[in-house]
Every structure is written in structure tokens, then in C-alpha cells.
Amino acid sequence: MNLNIELASRTNNMGENIIREILKVVSRPGMISLAGGIPSPESFPIELFENLQKSVISKYKSEAFQYGPTEGFLPLREELVSILANEGIEATAKQIMITSGSQGTLDAIGKILINKGDIIAVESPTYLGALSAFNPYEPAYIGIKSDEEGLIPKDLDKVLSENSVKFIYLIPTFQNPTGKTLSKSRREEIAKIIIKHNALLIEDNPYSSLRYKGENIKPIASLCPENSVYISTLSKIFAPGLRIGYYVAPEKIRYWLTLAKQGIDLHTSSYNQALAAEYISGGYLQAQIEKNVELYKPKQIAMLNALQAYMPKGFTWSKPDGGMFIWVEGPKNYNMKELNILAMEQGVAFVPGEVFFSQKDEGKNTLRLNFTMASPEVIDLAIKKLGELFDK
Numbered sequence: 001m002n003l004n005i006e007l008a009s010r011t012n013n014m015g016e017n018i019i020r021e022i023l024k025v026v027s028r029p030g031m032i033s034l035a036g037g038i039p040s041p042e043s044f045p046i047e048l049f050e051n052l053q054k055s056v057i058s059k060y061k062s063e064a065f066q067y068g069p070t071e072g073f074l075p076l077r078e079e080l081v082s083i084l085a086n087e088g089i090e091a092t093a094k095q096i097m098i099t100s101g102s103q104g105t106l107d108a109i110g111k112i113l114i115n116k117g118d119i120i121a122v123e124s125p126t127y128l129g130a131l132s133a134f135n136p137y138e139p140a141y142i143g144i145k146s147d148e149e150g151l152i153p154k155d156l157d158k159v160l161s162e163n164s165v166k167f168i169y170l171i172p173t174f175q176n177p178t179g180k181t182l183s184k185s186r187r188e189e190i191a192k193i194i195i196k197h198n199a200l201l202i203e204d205n206p207y208s209s210l211r212y213k214g215e216n217i218k219p220i221a222s223l224c225p226e227n228s229v230y231i232s233t234l235s236k237i238f239a240p241g242l243r244i245g246y247y248v249a250p251e252k253i254r255y256w257l258t259l260a261k262q263g264i265d266l267h268t269s270s271y272n273q274a275l276a277a278e279y280i281s282g283g284y285l286q287a288q289i290e291k292n293v294e295l296y297k298p299k300q301i302a303m304l305n306a307l308q309a310y311m312p313k314g315f316t317w318s319k320p321d322g323g324m325f326i327w328v329e330g331p332k333n334y335n336m337k338e339l340n341i342l343a344m345e346q347g348v349a350f351v352p353g354e355v356f357f358s359q360k361d362e363g364k365n366t367l368r369l370n371f372t373m374a375s376p377e378v379i380d381l382a383i384k385k386l387g388e389l390f391d392k
């Protein structure tokens with residue numbers, strides 16, 4: 001049947017997520033995927049779940065299966081207080097809000113903040129999922145300039161001076177897609193600029209626990225908390241399928257995000273929140289982070305070594321201290337969207353970098369590589385194949 005229904009005009013701004021499309025192809029047997037941004041299934045603490053489930057049921061009984069408050073399950077919010085404090089974010093349990101993944105916060109941000117034509121300042125490139133969450137509300141984007149160290153504070157200052165910017169969306173640590181991390185001094189400069197312009201920062205921080213070398217750097221939000229929404233998640237350090245994210249925001253924004261969430265899903269799964277609370281209170285989180293770092297670090301080293309060994313002249317790449325991604329730039333005349341099709345024919349998939357740009361026709365010569373899924377040996381083989389393909 002051909003249903004004759006007129007869709008809302010905002011669907012014009014909603015495209016298919018190309019990464020999800022690539023992931024459908026890469027699920028074919030024999031394909032090596034460097035495309036996803038997902039944790040290795042080996043990292044999941046499967047053996048723990050039986051015990052966690054038992055303690056959830058004996059401790060919380062029917063509460064774990066009942067509707068719960070939109071703000072989140074209080075025992076989980078209480079557990080998150082010290083985790084956030086360690087990251088430099090001071091908040092009481094009642095100021096910490098639980099969402100269905102950090103994606104849940106991004107979606108609600110779009111809903112409560114963006115009017116058609118509002119200007120959002122983003123890193124260029126930025127996280128595709130944020131663009132997908134914001135696009136239906138028809139914002140205009142301004143990309144802030146970056147160099148090898150990431151976002152350039154002076155350019156942010158210029159953008160904020162010359163435009164009425166609704167908010168700035170940044171991923172300062174092990175950025176998706178570039179893997180880059182903003183230095184402490186740049187963060188301090190950026191916080192000063194944000195305060196000077198009384199701007200609003202949305203800081204998305206899913207990856208900072210996955211650090212393979214170097215010292216932790218406090219989030220920008222810790223330097224300008226009254227101007228910041230700080231978003232994080234358990235997806236990369238527990239299990240993304242549980243969909244547990246959280247945020248801390250100024251009171252007015254928190255109020256409206258909570259109302260928005262009531263319309264989205266009423267609340268995040270009570271049972272999953274209870275599992276997460278037991279996971280953290282049982283002291284398993286730190287061990288899990290260590291396990292993930294041990295698992296991913298050699299994979300990242302393998303990828304960096306393979307890039308060095310096999311990439312042709314004219315290619316450069318980021319050398320991140322953590323996270324899940326390496327960003328590669330080829331010579332200007334390369335079209336990575338076309339090359340990805342050829343690479344997939346040879347059994348290797350990556351994500352063409354252009355999908356991470358808010359403006360059309362940027363980044364055609366770039367690509368994002370993920371190193372968490374494949375083994376070091378397979379990563380070496382895949383990068384060798386890409387090197388040969390790019391050398392033609």
C-alpha cells in the first residue's frame with residue numbers, strides 16, 4: 001500500500017546516517033570494519049552481569065521494573081557524584097540527570113534550544129550524531145577553525161564576536177572523529193572566551209576515560225560551569241546497549257531538558273539504571289576502564305605503526321593519546337567516499353571524513369579509522385590494503 005501522508009517539513013533535514021549504512025555492509029562475513037565507533041564486544045563484563053542482576057533484584061525488587069523519575073534513578077545519580085568530581089565537575093546527585101545515552105541529551109538539547117536559522121558553532125569536523133540530533137530543527141552551523149592541536153581559541157572568539165551563536169558544541173577530549181585533545185592552556189583560553197561572551201557550551205565527553213598515555217585534562221565545563229552543559233556516558237566503559245548517559249547543566253536548562261525528556265521517553269530504563277548503580281557501587285568501573293585501556297592501547301599502537309609503514313606520501317594522520325579514532329588526511333585530489341566503495345570491495349571499510357563536516361564539500365580527502373574492533377594483526381592487514389589502494 002502506498003500511504004499518502006505528508007511528512008513534517010523537518011524531515012527534509014533528516015538524512016540517513018551514512019555510518020549506520022556502512023555498518024550494515026560491514027556485518028557481512030570476512031569484512032574488516034574500521035568504520036564503527038563502537039566498543040569491542042570483548043570489553044563487555046559479561047561474567048559480571050549475572051551477579052549484578054541478582055543484586056538489582058534483591059536490593060531494588062519491583063522498583064527496578066517500575067516507572068521511575070524522569071531525572072533518573074537516585075542511587076545511580078548518587079554514584080555519579082564522585083565520578084564527576086574526579087573529572088572536575090562539581091554536582092550534587094540531584095543536579096546529575098540520567099538520559100538514554102548521551103545521544104538522549106543531544107536530542108533534547110536540539111528540542112529545547114534550536115529555532116530555525118539559529119547559529120551553532122561546532123568543531124570542523126564534528127560528531128555526526130550531534131549533527132543528526134540538531135539538523136531537524138534547521139540550525140545554521142559555523143565551523144570553528146582547527147589546527148594540529150584542535151580548535152583555535154582566537155577563531156572561536158572571532159566567531160562569537162561576529163555572530164549571535166546559540167551554543168557551541170565541542171568534544172575536547174579524544175574527539176570524534178579526529179581523536180584530538182585540546183591542551184589545558186587552550187581550554188583555559190576557551191573558558192575565558194565563553195565567559196566573556198556569556199555563551200553556552202555543550203561539552204560532550206564520552207572518551208576521556210580511554211586514555212593510553214599522558215595526563216588527564218579537566219573539561220572546559222569545569223572552568224565555566226555556569227555557562228556549560230557537560231555530557232558523558234557509560235557507553236564506552238560499561239555497555240552501550242544499556243543506554244546510560246548523564247549530564248550536568250545550569251538549572252534553567254536542566255528544567256527544560258527534563259520536560260523535553262518527558263516527551264521523548266518519560267525516563268531511561270529503571271532496570272538498566274539500577275544495573276549501572278550496582279556496577280559502580282560494586283567498584284567494577286575502575287577495573288573495567290583499566291581492562292579497556294589494556295585492550296585498546298595495543299590496537300591503537302598497531303594502527304599507528306601500520307599507517308607509518310603503509311600510507312603513501314602525502315598522507316598525514318592524528319596521533320591521539322586515547323579514545324577510539326585516528327583521522328587521516330590524504331592529498332586534496334583524493335575522494336574518500338569513492339575510495340571507501342573500492343576498499344569495501346576489497347573487504348575493508350572506513351568512514352569517509354566528509355560526513356563529519358557541517359558544511360557541504362569539505363573534507364572529501366579525509367577519513368576516520370576506528371581501532372577498537374579488530375585485532376592488532378587484522379588492523380595491520382587492513383591498513384596495508386588501504387595503503388595499496390591509496391597508492392594507485
Ligand SMILES: Cc1ncc(COP(=O)(O)O)c(C=O)c1O
Nearest residue numbers: 037101102103127176233235245
Ligand atoms: C562524541 C559522541 N557523543 C555522543 C555519542 C553517543 O553515545 P551514547 O552511546 O552515550 O549515546 C557518541 C558515540 O559514539 C560520540 O562519539
